[in-house]
Every structure is written in structure tokens, then in C-alpha cells.
Amino acid sequence: MRNDGGGLDRIWFWFAAMSFVFLVVLAISPIKDYFREYRKYQIDYRDQLLERAGTSRELRDANREGVRIRQIWNPDYPNRVDRCTSCHLGVENPGMADASPPLRTHPMTPHTPEQFASFGCVTCHRGQGRATTMMDAHGLASDWATPMLPLRYTEASCGTCHMDEEVPEANLLSRGRTLMAELGCYACHEVDGHEAWESDAPDLDGLSRKTSPEWLRTWIADPQSVRPTTKMPYIQLGQSEIDSLVAFLWTRPAGEDDFLQDEENPAGDPDRGETLFRESRCISCHTVDGRGNGSAAELSGIASKVNRRWLIEYLENPHALQPETKMPRYYFTRQDLLDLSQYLMDELWDPEAPPPVEQAFRPPQKMVEGGMRTFRKYGCSGCHQISGLTDRSRIGPELTGIGRKPVDQLDFGRRDDLPRTLHDWIGAKVSSPRSFRDGLKMPQFILEGEDLTAVITALLSNTGEVIPEEYRVERVIANYDPPGRFGELVDRYRCLSCHEVEGVGGDISTAPLTVEGSRVQESWLKNYLLRPSTIRPILTDRMIPLRMPEEDAAFLANFMQNVYVDDDIPARLFSEEPDPANVRRGSHLFYERYGCQACHMIDGRGGYFGPLLDEAGVRLKPGWVYWWVLGSQRWRDDVRCPDYGVPDRDALDLAAFISSLGRTP
Amino acid sequence: MEPHEDKNKGDLSRRKFFQTAGITACALVSGGASILGFDFLRPRVLFELPTKFTLTRPDAIEVGSVITDEPHHVYVARSSHGFRALSSVCTHLGCITRYSPDEGIIACPCHGSKFALDGEVIAGPAPRPLPCLQLDLSPSGLIVVDTSIEVPQETVFKL
Numbered sequence: 001m002r003n004d005g006g007g008l009d010r011i012w013f014w015f016a017a018m019s020f021v022f023l024v025v026l027a028i029s030p031i032k033d034y035f036r037e038y039r040k041y042q043i044d045y046r047d048q049l050l051e052r053a054g055t056s057r058e059l060r061d062a063n064r065e066g067v068r069i070r071q072i073w074n075p076d077y078p079n080r081v082d083r084c085t086s087c088h089l090g091v092e093n094p095g096m097a098d099a100s101p102p103l104r105t106h107p108m109t110p111h112t113p114e115q116f117a118s119f120g121c122v123t124c125h126r127g128q129g130r131a132t133t134m135m136d137a138h139g140l141a142s143d144w145a146t147p148m149l150p151l152r153y154t155e156a157s158c159g160t161c162h163m164d165e166e167v168p169e170a171n172l173l174s175r176g177r178t179l180m181a182e183l184g185c186y187a188c189h190e191v192d193g194h195e196a197w198e199s200d201a202p203d204l205d206g207l208s209r210k211t212s213p214e215w216l217r218t219w220i221a222d223p224q225s226v227r228p229t230t231k232m233p234y235i236q237l238g239q240s241e242i243d244s245l246v247a248f249l250w251t252r253p254a255g256e257d258d259f260l261q262d263e264e265n266p267a268g269d270p271d272r273g274e275t276l277f278r279e280s281r282c283i284s285c286h287t288v289d290g291r292g293n294g295s296a297a298e299l300s301g302i303a304s305k306v307n308r309r310w311l312i313e314y315l316e317n318p319h320a321l322q323p324e325t326k327m328p329r330y331y332f333t334r335q336d337l338l339d340l341s342q343y344l345m346d347e348l349w350d351p352e353a354p355p356p357v358e359q360a361f362r363p364p365q366k367m368v369e370g371g372m373r374t375f376r377k378y379g380c381s382g383c384h385q386i387s388g389l390t391d392r393s394r395i396g397p398e399l400t401g402i403g404r405k406p407v408d409q410l411d412f413g414r415r416d417d418l419p420r421t422l423h424d425w426i427g428a429k430v431s432s433p434r435s436f437r438d439g440l441k442m443p444q445f446i447l448e449g450e451d452l453t454a455v456i457t458a459l460l461s462n463t464g465e466v467i468p469e470e471y472r473v474e475r476v477i478a479n480y481d482p483p484g485r486f487g488e489l490v491d492r493y494r495c496l497s498c499h500e501v502e503g504v505g506g507d508i509s510t511a512p513l514t515v516e517g518s519r520v521q522e523s524w525l526k527n528y529l530l531r532p533s534t535i536r537p538i539l540t541d542r543m544i545p546l547r548m549p550e551e552d553a554a555f556l557a558n559f560m561q562n563v564y565v566d567d568d569i570p571a572r573l574f575s576e577e578p579d580p581a582n583v584r585r586g587s588h589l590f591y592e593r594y595g596c597q598a599c600h601m602i603d604g605r606g607g608y609f610g611p612l613l614d615e616a617g618v619r620l621k622p623g624w625v626y627w628w629v630l631g632s633q634r635w636r637d638d639v640r641c642p643d644y645g646v647p648d649r650d651a652l653d654l655a656a657f658i659s660s661l662g663r664t665p
Numbered sequence: 666m667e668p669h670e671d672k673n674k675g676d677l678s679r680r681k682f683f684q685t686a687g688i689t690a691c692a693l694v695s696g697g698a699s700i701l702g703f704d705f706l707r708p709r710v711l712f713e714l715p716t717k718f719t720l721t722r723p724d725a726i727e728v729g730s731v732i733t734d735e736p737h738h739v740y741v742a743r744s745s746h747g748f749r750a751l752s753s754v755c756t757h758l759g760c761i762t763r764y765s766p767d768e769g770i771i772a773c774p775c776h777g778s779k780f781a782l783d784g785e786v787i788a789g790p791a792p793r794p795l796p797c798l799q800l801d802l803s804p805s806g807l808i809v810v811d812t813s814i815e816v817p818q819e820t821v822f823k824l
Contacts, residue, residue: 015687
């Protein structure tokens with residue numbers, strides 16, 4: 001009986017204990033559920049809403065906020081939900097701007113909070129949208145392929161949908177994409193959408209006519225030490241590779257005599273050459289000792305690089321030697337060429353350059369062949385054309401999709417010091433490419449600070465992701481091909497190297513030519529093309545005197561007058577000469593009311609920030625002045641002339657006054 | 666014998682205690698398990714459109730006109746009294762009704778039910794008026810409709 005009782009006791013004891021254990025085990029689930037991370041944020045958010053509530057409606061809304069998973073469902077993607085808003089509760093609520101994260105309002109972006117509801121959070125920030133804990137959602141769990149982007153690279157996500165090189169309001173991304181094209185990443189790496197990229201590096205044929213083997217050696221060994229602004233990277237070649245490469249380049253095309261003996265060209269007058277150099281405004285594009293626009297090559301040291309005979313040929317017609325150059329063809333006379341080249345050869349030599357050897361360089365055939373292999377191996381033909389090598393295959397790996405590559409697929413090589421993240425890997429690859437392993441071929445670019453961040457951002461933007469059609473903002477490739485004789489002249493004078501027409505062309509000139517015909521008078525334009533005068537004294541990059549024949553100037557002026565026209569700008573404002581009373585009133589408005597003389601100079605008085613208005617009556621059309629005064633930002637949105645909201649009558653009078661300037665009544 | 670009896674009594678009360686505790690815990694476990702089981706079957710979130718969403722600005726809707734939001738199956742009508750949001754799902758067999766601006770009524774293409782702009786049934790087999798939904802204004806001044814909250818038929822929102 002006692003034994004029986006003891007046995008039963010033990011059974012009941014174990015029954016009670018096991019039941020209790022079951023209860024505890026069962027309680028784990030609801031307790032875990034109760035202590036979910038987002039719960040405390042949601043309660044905190046409701047408390048803050050109640051605290052901030054000013055109206056009864058806000059109070060009611062705040063009380064209605066329960067604890068639940070919140071999500072943005074994106075029906076355009078298969079099964080994609082972002083539950084980030086379960087913790088980041090205030091993103092769409094402008095009243096939470098001063099709250100602490102994660103409850104804070106989303107900072108202003110080009111997209112409105114209403115638009116967030118259509119593409120969610122992960123599209124821009126990456127991470128794991130479905131997760132409801134911080135570690136998982138931020139992608140910090142080790143097996144999640146796309147962790148959150150650090151905020152400094154977030155602009156990369158703009159590039160997921162915006163395929164254009166210039167993405168509005170994403171300056172870093174735009175800069176990175178521009179840099180990638182400029183530095184020639186696409187020469188070696190294939191990237192979707194950039195197959196048509198073209199290098200602007202010079203052709204390498206005929207180097208033996210142009211330069212010396214000594215200069216070439218120094219250049220190839222380290223281009224940036226010769227010219228810090230060059231786009232050519234440091235290839236890190238060994239001495240024997242450099243020697244053979246020079247031998248190869250020297251013999252393209254084969255059978256060229258070198259140009260050291262120059263008997264055809266007598267010495268010129270360097271003083272007249274200097275005057276010509278200044279008059280021709282070479283530094284509107286070039287630099288000398290770093291001074292000048294910088295769109296074209298630095299000219300100091302040019303005498304140590306090229307020989308005079310080549311220089312004369314080049315100045316005579318640059319397009320014959322380098323068809324792709326942006327340099328226009330000036331009409332220099334034979335004497336001009338002799339004097340200008342004499343000045344350049346006398347003045348602009350580099351004291352550190354190796355002296356040219358007076359003896360012809362005849363490299364052995366074996367060295368030439370070795371040089372060709374080196375040329376191929378380092379993918380020089382990605383940027384430079386040279387006869388005999390037509391294959392321009394890209395030697396680097398394809399970069400499409402690099403911006404989403406999972407970290408475990410990246411080769412970190414020797415770089416144990418790097419954090420195991422995609423952006424750190426890309427940064428190291430771009431800034432010191434050879435540090436990963438021996439035998440890598442990518443050259444060293446100079447990329448630091450902001451530029452480095454920009455290029456990393458641009459690379460991260462290349463996700464190769466398939467996104468719904470309606471989200472894509474396609475890349476627009478501006479194309480302008482001026483027709484007929486006008487086109488030939490535009491090509492000869494390389495107008496589009498500096499000026500912009502319909503979104504194509506350079507930005508050295510502040511004046512796009514798209515509406516030039518509505519802007520200036522034909523007779524003035526013709527004279528300006530023949531003998532450019534100063535319009536903006538503040539600029540060093542001014543219109544260059546091309547010495548073009550008069551018929552070319554007349555044709556260009558006439559064509560622009562008839563074709564580069566905007567119908568919104570009145571062609572004729574006054575049926576005859578404007579009333580002197582209007583001119584007087586306009587003058588009063590100009591000086592007293594709007595204070596235009598703060599920037600504009602007339603008769604030597606006034607500011608020099610804006611264009612001179614001395615000859616405005618001969619230069620500008622009255623209709624243009626009127627249209628300009630009514631809102632200059634319509635022309636270009638970066639115009640600094642303030643928009644005073646000038647009434648129509650004042651605009652007419654100002655146009656009357658400005659059109660009277662420089663005209664003899 | 667006294668101590669023995671005492672011990673026996675102690676044994677009994679301990680057994681009683683274990684019995685009660687065990688059975689209570691068991692009951693709690695089974696009760697809790699069934700509650701958790703039901704809770705598990707009920708989804709917390711679904712892959713579906715949110716019930717609360719923003720539409721246009723109130724002044725984009727003219728007085729007397731109706732806008733239709735196709736994805737959420739909602740009408741927003743503006744009368745001279747104010748705004749009203751209606752579900753566009755017919756209360757008869759769940760077809761999606763259409764607004765006909767010429768007649769100024771909402772009509773169901775399946776079985777010919779017709780509704781007035783306040784949701785009331787004018788004709789056809791529909792048993793109930795179209796549900797009237799919660800309307801609100803977002804902080805940035807856009808109309809917000811919440812399809813999960815039904816409001817009494819006569820409610821008109823002034824935004």
C-alpha cells in the first residue's frame with residue numbers, strides 16, 4: 001500500500017512536472033511574439049502621435065494605430081513586399097521630422113512619399129524587405145546577398161531605373177557615370193548599353209614623325225608624371241615591356257623616315273608667334289602651366305614632345321593627322337605657321353624631358369613583335385587605334401550586373417584587410433587594382449575622394465536587374481547631325497567642340513546655339529565669326545578667331561538665322577524704330593528700377609559679370625531682349641540673370657532701350 | 666502511529682497538489698495550443714493591396730463627379746455636401762459595378778442592379794446598398810481611403 005502510494009505519487013509528480021514543462025514550451029511562442037522588435041517601436045510611435053496630436057481627428061487616428069506588421073506590397077514585382085514600415089513608421093508623416101530614427105520622416109527626395117508606396121524601400125536601400133527583425137531586414141545576416149547600401153551610395157539605386165548618364169538630382173551617380181565614360185572603363189570592360197562607346201584617345205600611327213623614342217618611353221612609363229591631367233592611366237609596365245612597346249609604336253606604319261631633319265621649314269619669328277598664340281585664344285581650350293580652360297591638352301612641354309615639322313603640319317590641318325580631334329581648323333598662312341611653331345618650340349619645352357637623341361631609332365624586328373604582344377596584352381587597342389591591329393576586343397571582365405554581385409562570389413585575393421562588402425571590394429578594385437593578386441592587368445587610375453565614391457556609386461548602379469517596363473527611364477542618346485554644307489563647315493571649324501546645339505556638343509561656350517537665329521542679328525553674327533569681340537569680360541574662354549573666309553562666315557550666319565529659330569520668341573517686336581519716349585523710360589527702368597548695371601557694362605560703366613551691352617542694339621534682336629527679360633530661365637535654367645517678374649510694359653521699354661544701344665540714330 | 670498517519674495525510678495532500686497542478690497545466694496547454702493553432706491559421710499579412718491608400722487631391726474631383734480607382738475597387742464621389750467613398754463590388758454576387766456618368770448612377774453589368782451615388786439600391790437583385798468606406802486626408806493633402814473601415818450609409822466627409 002505504501003509502495004503503491006509512493007509509485008502513484010511519483011507518477012503524479014512527473015505528470016505535473018511534464019505538464020508544466022509543456023506549458024513553458026508552449027509559452028515560448030506567444031512570449032516571443034509579444035516581444036517582437038517592431039512592437040516597441042509601434043507603441044512608441046503611437047505614444048508620440050498622441051503627444052503631438054492637435055486635433056480630435058489626429059487623436060482618433062493615433063488611437064487607431066494597433067500593433068501589426070505593416071508592409072508595402074509591390075504588385076509589379078512578383079511576390080515583393082517591404083515590411084520596413086513596421087519599424088520605420090514615420091516615413092510618410094511630415095510631422096515626425098524631429099523624431100529619432102526609426103520613427104523619423106523620410107528625408108526629402110526627388111520622389112514624393114506617395115511614390116514610395118509604388119516602389120517600396122528595398123528598391124533604393126536594398127536589404128531584405130520581407131524580414132521583420134532589424135538584423136535580417138538590413139541584410140546583416142551573413143547569407144543575404146544584397147545587404148543595405150551605405151547611405152553615401154544610395155544614389156546608385158537611382159540608376160536601377162534611370163539609365164541615362166546624367167540622372168537629375170543624382171549628382172554623384174551622374175558624375176560617376178560620366179567619369180566611367182571619360183576614363184575609358186568601357187574600353188576594356190563590356191557593359192550593357194555602352195557597346196557604342198568610342199575612345200577619344202589619339203591614333204598611334206605615325207608616331208615616328210611626331211615625337212622621339214625618349215619622350216615615348218618616359219610617357220608610357222608614367223603618363224601622369226608627365227602630364228597630371230591626362231586621362232591615360234599608369235599601366236605599370238616593366239622596363240623591357242616599355243622598350244619593346246616603343247619599338248612597336250615606332251614602326252607603325254612601317255617605313256616612315258623620322259622627322260628629325262627639317263630642312264623645308266625656315267625659322268620663324270617667335271615674337272609674332274606669341275602674339276598669334278594670344279590672338280588665337282588657344283587657352284580657350286588648352287592650358288599652359290595649368291592656366292586655361294583645360295578641355296584640351298596641356299601645352300607646356302609640347303616642344304619636348306613633338307618636332308616642329310609635325311607641329312606645322314598639325315596646325316595647318318589637324319584633321320588630316322588626327323581625324324577625331326576636337327581642334328578646329330584655323331586658316332593660318334604659311335608665315336603664321338612658321339612663327340607660331342617657332343614660338344611654341346622656343347618657349348614651351350620641358351626642362352625635365354630627356355634630350356632627343358640625334359640618331360635615327362631602328363629597333364630590331366624581334367623587339368617590335370614583342371611590343372605588339374605587349375600592346376595586345378594590356379588592351380591598348382581598347383582606346384588607341386593603330387594600323388595592323390583591327391581587333392578591338394575588350395580584355396577586362398564584363399561589368400554588367402556588378403552592382404548586385406553577392407559577396408561570396410568576389411575574389412578578395414591578398415586583400416585580407418578589406419571588410420567583406422561589395423562596395424569596399426569595388427572601391428579597392430578601382431583605386432588599387434593590382435593589389436589583389438600578381439599578374440593582373442588593370443592599370444592604375446587616379447581616383448580619390450569624391451571621384452572614387454562617384455565611380456563606386458556608378459558601378460553599384462549597374463545591377464543588371466530586370467525591372468518592370470513602366471519604371472524604366474531609358475537612356476536618351478542625343479543626336480544632332482547638321483546637314484549639307486553647313487554640316488561640313490561645322491565639322492571643319494569644330495563648332496560643337498565648344499557650343500551646344502540640341503543637347504549635343506561641348507560646354508566651353510556659355511551659349512547654346514539652338515535658338516541663335518532668334519537671338520542675334522545676321523550682320524552682327526557674320527562679323528563676329530570673322531572677328532570675334534569680347535561679350536563677357538569675366539570669361540577667359542572666349543570665342544576663337546578662326547580666320548575663316550568671308551563666304552563661310554556669311555553662309556554660317558545666314559543658315560543659323562533661318563534654321564536656329566524658336567517660334568516662341570518674337571521675330572519682330574517693333575514695326576519701326578521704337579519711340580524715344582519708350583527708350584527713355586527703358587533707360588530709367590534699366591538703371592533705377594531693376595539695377596541692371598550691377599552686372600552689365602555700358603560705355604565702360606557697370607559690372608562685368610554679365611555680357612557687355614555696348615553694342616546690344618547691333619547684336620541682339622529686340623524680340624529676344626523682350627523674351628529674355630520676361631523670364632531668362634526659360635532659355636537655360638542655370639541663367640543667373642534674376643527673374644524680377646518684370647511686367648509686359650516694362651519688358652517692352654527695356655527692349656526698346658537695349659535695342660537703341662550702339663546704334664547711331 | 667500518529668506520525669505515520671500524518672505522513673499518509675501529507676502524501677495525500679501532495680498527490681492532490683500534483684494532480685491539480687498537472688491537470689491545470691494540461692488544460693492550459695491544450696487551451697493555449699488550440700488558441701495558438703487558430704492564431705497560426707489566421708494570416709498576419711497577405712500579399713495584397715493595402716486597405717489604406719492615397720488617391721488624388723480633393724480639389725481634383727469636381728462637384729457632382731465620380732472618380733473610379735480600379736485596382737482597389739473604390740469610387741470617390743463628390744456632391745455639394747462633401748465626399749463619399751463607395752466600394753464598387755456589387756452586394757449581389759460580387760461583380761465589379763460601373764459608374765455611368767450619363768445617368769449619374771452605378772450599374773452592375775451582371776444582373777442589372779443599379780445603385781444611387783450614396784450607395785442605395787435603386788433597382789435589381791442587390792440585397793444591400795454598396796458599402797460606404799472611411800475617407801480621410803493625408804498629411805500631404807491627398808485623399809486617403811480605408812477599405813477596411815465601413816461607415817454608416819449617410820456619412821459624408823468634408824475634406
